[in-house]
Amino acid sequence: MSTVGKVIKCLAAVAWEAGKPLSIEEIEVDPPKAGEVRVQITATGVCHTDAYTLSGKDPEGVFPVVLGHEGGGIVESVGEGVTSVKPGDHVVPLYVPQCKTCKFCLNSKTNLCQKVRVTQGQGVMPDGTKRFRCKGQELYHFMGCSTFSQYTVVLEISICKVNEAAPLDKVCLLGCGIPTGYGAALNTAKVEPGSNCAIFGLGAVGLAVALGCRAAGAKRVIGVDINPAKFEVAKKFGVTEFVNPKDYDKPIQEVLVGLTDGGLDYTFECIGNVSTMRSALEACHKGWGVSVIIGVAGAGEEISTRPFQLVTGRTWKGTAFGGYKSRDSVPQLVDEYLSKKLPIDDFVTHNVSLKEINEAFHLMHSGQSIRAVVHF
Numbered sequence: 317m318s319t320v321g322k323v324i325k326c327l328a329a330v331a332w333e334a335g336k337p338l339s340i341e342e343i344e345v346d347p348p349k350a351g352e353v354r355v356q357i358t359a360t361g362v363c364h365t366d367a368y369t370l371s372g373k374d375p376e377g378v379f380p381v382v383l384g385h386e387g388g389g390i391v392e393s394v395g396e397g398v399t400s401v402k403p404g405d406h407v408v409p410l411y412v413p414q415c416k417t418c419k420f421c422l423n424s425k426t427n428l429c430q431k432v433r434v435t436q437g438q439g440v441m442p443d444g445t446k447r448f449r450c451k452g453q454e455l456y457h458f459m460g461c462s463t464f465s466q467y468t469v470v471l472e473i474s475i476c477k478v479n480e481a482a483p484l485d486k487v488c489l490l491g492c493g494i495p496t497g498y499g500a501a502l503n504t505a506k507v508e509p510g511s512n513c514a515i516f517g518l519g520a521v522g523l524a525v526a527l528g529c530r531a532a533g534a535k536r537v538i539g540v541d542i543n544p545a546k547f548e549v550a551k552k553f554g555v556t557e558f559v560n561p562k563d564y565d566k567p568i569q570e571v572l573v574g575l576t577d578g579g580l581d582y583t584f585e586c587i588g589n590v591s592t593m594r595s596a597l598e599a600c601h602k603g604w605g606v607s608v609i610i611g612v613a614g615a616g617e618e619i620s621t622r623p624f625q626l627v628t629g630r631t632w633k634g635t636a637f638g639g640y641k642s643r644d645s646v647p648q649l650v651d652e653y654l655s656k657k658l659p660i661d662d663f664v665t666h667n668v669s670l671k672e673i674n675e676a677f678h679l680m681h682s683g684q685s686i687r688a689v690v691h692f
């Protein structure tokens with residue numbers, strides 16, 4: 317029996333309040349309105365940003381909410397006016413939309429489409445309403461995606477069709493962590509052949525930075541992490557050396573400057589800690605070193621360094637979604653995966669069912685997983 321135009325009842329992992337485990341609930345998902353698409357999610361990754369918002373540290377965090385933004389799925393139905401996808405298409409939801417008309421989309425210097433940024437940050441659709449209900453309560457959307465649900469509703473500008481030959485339980489990771497790190501090296505830093513790079517935090521994002529640095533021809537890629545178990549894994553992604561700050565009694569930036577004849581050409585912060593953001597900047601070479609902030613820090617936290625660090629030629633940058641214009645780029649990254657240029661499978665260390673989603677968070681917090689993929 318067709319579900320088109322009807323409310324769908326399905327399972328979702330609901331975050332009722334900050335700091336509490338997710339709860340598997342039956343929810344109601346409304347049909348898509350004009351410009352919207354209802355998607356059956358078949359797999360989703362769990363990114364550190366989901367844990368960050370669940371922790372209560374996100375100034376934009378609102379509850380109850382359906383979290384998740386690293387999903388893959390199949391279009392169930394489309395709202396009026398939708399032309400770029402149709403029922404049955406394989407798709408990846410995109411937390412950075414690409415409307416192709418706003419001044420950000422029309423500027424080649426940025427990927428940060430602002431068409432719906434305000435309402436997306438408020439956890440609602442552009443008309444101010446929501447498409448999810450549970451136990452008589454409306455649930456907020458998250459990052460325009462809400463992939464921790466068997467069905468979700470997203471905007472057409474926040475979705476792209478991908479090659480059906482690609483398994484959705486792998487290319488779902490192209491919804492966030494992999495493009496973020498890979499693009500940070502290739503698009504934001506624009507790493508050159510022969511460069512020396514350091515990556516702070518060897519989770520999925522940091523390891524994707526390593527892939528990007530190596531693809532760009534970097535000579536040395538130094539991984540900085542407090543979990544020594546990460547090094548063996550990191551070698552596979554192109555990390556050439558490992559430094560554990562716990563092994564030294566001086567600031568890690570001093571250690572790195574000493575190891576690299578004055579500092580790194582490029583550093584990347586993939587943790588979300590303002591102290592390591594400072595270390596990453598100060599580990600850069602005088603005169604030309606560039607440090608890219610990728611990690612997301614909690615409400616109220618601020619970065620600092622001596623302005624002299626910048627006066628003497630170091631550059632501090634940041635990136636979201638690796639600088640990729642999302643709808644143009646993710647289908648291309650899927651094709652890079654299919655041609656074996658981009659090794660997504662290596663990121664998937666664990667597979668769990670929706671009912672086990674809290675275990676995926678535990679695996680991430682305990683440093684055991686790179687990515688745990690939830691199967692619906």
Ligand SMILES: NC(=O)C1=CN([C@@H]2O[C@H](COP(=O)(O)OP(=O)(O)OC[C@H]3O[C@@H](n4cnc5c(N)ncnc54)[C@H](OP(=O)(O)O)[C@@H]3O)[C@@H](O)[C@H]2O)C=CC1
Pocket residue numbers: 363364365368492493496516517518519520521522540541542543546561586587588589592609610611612613635636637638680681682683684686
């Ligand atoms: N800007 C953007 O577009 C995006 C930003 N993010 C952000 O990027 C960050 C990384 O995400 P993700 O890879 O999913 O996270 P993970 O939790 O998978 O990885 C973080 C890594 O950093 C390590 N770490 C923690 N503290 C330190 C420290 N003090 N020094 C060195 N290493 C440390 C962790 O070690 P351990 O194994 O012990 O936990 C872990 O290996 C998060 O802040 C996330 O919110 C994510 C996606 C997109």
Ligand SMILES: N[C@@H](CCC(=O)N[C@@H](CSC=O)C(=O)NCC(=O)O)C(=O)O
Pocket residue numbers: 363365366374375376377412428433492612636637
């Ligand atoms: N809500 C937070 C900001 C969180 C943040 O910086 N998100 C990143 C993506 S993290 C993905 O895992 C991002 O894209 N930022 C750009 C944006 O427009 O949000 C806060 O309010 O601090």
Ligand SMILES: [Zn+2]
Pocket residue numbers: 363364365366385386492493
């Ligand atoms: Zn993410």
Ligand SMILES: [Zn+2]
Pocket residue numbers: 413414415416417418419420421428429430431
């Ligand atoms: Zn736009």
